[in-house]
Amino acid sequence: MNTTSLKNFLVSFSGIAVLLFLYFPLVVIVLFSFNADTVNSFPIQHFSLKWYSVLFRDDELLQSIGTSISIALISTAVALLIGIPAAYAMHKYDFKGKKLIDKIVLMPITLPGIVTGVAMLSFFPFVGVKISLTAVTFGHITFLCAIVVTQMLARFKRLDPYLEQAAYDLGATPSATFFKVILPNIKTAIIGCVLLCLVLSMDEIPVTFFLIAGNNTLPLEIYAMMRRGITPEVNAISTLIFIFSTTAILLSMRLNKEK
Amino acid sequence: MKAWLRKYSLLLPLVVWLLVFLVLPYCFIFIQSFFETDSFGKTIPGVSIDSYQRAFSNSLYIGTIFRTLIYAVLVAFLCILLSLPLAYWIAFKVKRNKTLLYTLISLPLWVSYIIRAYAWKIILGKEGLLNTFLQWAHITDKPVEYFLYSTFSTIVCLVxxxxxxxxxxxxxxxxQIPKSLIEAAKDLGAGSFTTFRKIIFPLALPGIISGGTFALVLTMGDFLSPLLLGGPNTLFISNIVQNLFGTSNxxxxxxxxxxxxxxxxxxxxxxxxxxxxxxxxxxxDSR
Amino acid sequence: MSILIIKNADKFYGKNHVVKSLNLEVDDSEFLTILGPSGCGKTTTLRMIAGFETPDKGSIILKGEDITYLPPYKRHVNTVFQNYALFPNMNVSENIAFGLQQQKKDKATVDKKVTEMLAMVRMSNFAKRKPAELSGGQQQRVAIARAVANNPAILLLDEPLGALDLKLRKQMQFELKSLQQQLNYTFIYVTHDQEEALTMSDRIAVMNEGVIDQLGTPEEIYNSPSTEFVAGFIGDINKLSGKVTAQNELVCNGQNIIANTKNIPNGKEAKIFLRPENIFITQSNNGIPGKILQTVFAGTHTKLEIQLSDGNIVHINEPVNSERRYTHGDSIHLEVKQHTAIIFE
Structure with missing residues (x-):
């Protein structure tokens, strides 16, 4: 091998090695979810679906899945209702404080979750939102707004500006234009955005951690299971979450790319 | 409906929501930081810089902030070190399926934090994958305890x-670097390494800094990794905040x-x- | 003497055969232009010489040395890129010094050469500027200086004037030509602009669909194009049809035309290619009859669109100061200058 191809090999090798590093832990979880043993040791001796059946009999875990799904559905719906019209206005009009809104809406993403979490924990009771699953839902809506506004704003920007002008030119009112011309064209982006919101809400920890009372959400239930000690059941539920998230995210990426 | 009215009716719900559930909470912790506590640990409204004085005088607080900053710099540096070959490989060596590979690096971003952290528990644990593998391969004869529940495992997980x-x-x-610049460098006699050092790296530096800053800032605000994978002595500043709002109240x-x-x-x-x-x-315009 | 020889070079992009068994010999110190429409393979040919592409078949020989598989950084040729490709992180001097530093020249030599190059392209006052702070023409000059600084055996130029506006482009054409004569370098210049090719080149290679259709001086290419493609691509041309009646004689719309009929046998249909400057309106009634369809004022002349009796359309340029003014519908007669028509079968 000459030096040029050796160099090429080293570059490709280290690139691939890092990519493997990113996926190795996920592969480990999936593999060990089929491990019959209680200890996650190398090498795997027997394969079984035992932990999946344990999982489906774990009432607490199932309940947490239900809790997470309801929170995700409600907060996604509210975030869309608040976020899409605002994103449309931010795309269409120029006004004072637009940049400020842009910055503020992103704060739950750009600022550390711990600060957002303790800020909400301290303040929510003042506006009558007790620390409860309701508070968690409100917290989720707030950070999902960041996702909805940025995603939809990006989609509006890619929309052909002449579409709207053509609609007006043909006599459509602003609301007819929005519902008959704009909305059908951003439909796929909305679906993509919904999937992304659902996944993010179902995985959220930092804010939920501080606002929760009563039943656990799914990630916090897993957290609790982990603190109780390593149980291979976590491997099984993790594998299921991994499959669900990956599918939803890939679908969302695809829908967002569509014209 | 008048245009301005339409504009504000579209924006109003978001603005009100953000104000009540985001801006005011942030303002409130700023105000709360000037409150006092009585001897029973109850919060009393007031204007006092007592909390800041305690934060600055006690090395538990100010010291941990700096230690966390050092960890964060280390994490950011390691992330950059890993990202450079990965990004270089995809950007310059891979010809086909670039989009697929890009998707592959962005996908883990969206996969549940807790699962990704949990995976390291399986890998690094006392009876975990790495230790049992090392013993199986006769590299070590007893488990390496330091792998899990240590600052090491916390840093590995964050990276x-x-x-x-x-x-x-x-x-x-x-x-974003025009391919012609790289060709120009080669044309003028520069090999791959020189081209990287003198053209690619300087031009990508803003991207490298912005990536590093992400890692730095996110590490500063992370409390889960140390909680899940840290040892008794692993203390990040976010864990202190979490404690002050929890048990220490x-x-x-x-x-x-x-x-x-x-x-x-x-x-x-x-x-x-x-x-x-x-x-x-x-x-x-220079493209 | 040939400084560069390309032998039977083939290049495929997937199934696309972009360069088809190409042969080209470039003389020392000549200004050779590879001219052709986009997608004809001209840039690929240049990139094979520079080393950014490797031919799938054939070889490239520079000064007797086979360089077909040599990486670009080991070749003694340099390129002026289409969009200049100046390193935005370096100032003008640093850009020019880059190649010299790669050759591990000592600082004094590098500095001396950079100063010399800056003076050559009249950029001495801009040495410390960043590329983004320069105009298009200035960036162009730096790109040339940077490529020339390495004393390449051949300077390759890939549509270097494409990004400039018309006026600047004309000025740079002259500057490039005089620079080439002054340096006495071999230039291989790629462009799709036929006017640029005609004004600057010693020789032009007209490329079409991966093949060199014709290689010759600008005069040869313009006056006796060897293929229909070359005739149509370079300069304005009118396409008429006629019949060969005798050796070097044709009939077109009932009128005789004298032109080189090559080996086309008598009685055969032929295509007649005529440059606008070789067709005149004659006041006699002996000529090809036609009708004026349209007149367009174009500054130095008036463009006339004329329909012949067989339906073919001809465009000619009438001097503005000519005595007669023509308008739509006028009947006229056209005369063709002898031995100027280009005939294809």
């Missing part, structure tokens, strides 16, 4: 979780430390934004 955040801006920066002090973290983060973001601007020589 693992944050690498995609860093790799993506670096990859984007690499892709000293909200004014917790708020003050939280505000200090925020200020430090704003400082880091400000410095990063300035140096990115200063270093960015690739303008759209």
């Amino acid at each position: 693992y979780i944050l690498t995609p955040f860093v790799a993506i801006p670096i990859y984007t920066a690499f892709e 000293d909200r004014p002090l917790g708020s003050a430390v939280g505000i200090l973290i925020l200020l430090l983060i704003f400082l880091i973001l400000g410095i990063a934004a300035r140096s990115e601007k200063k270093l960015s020589s690739l303008k759209s």
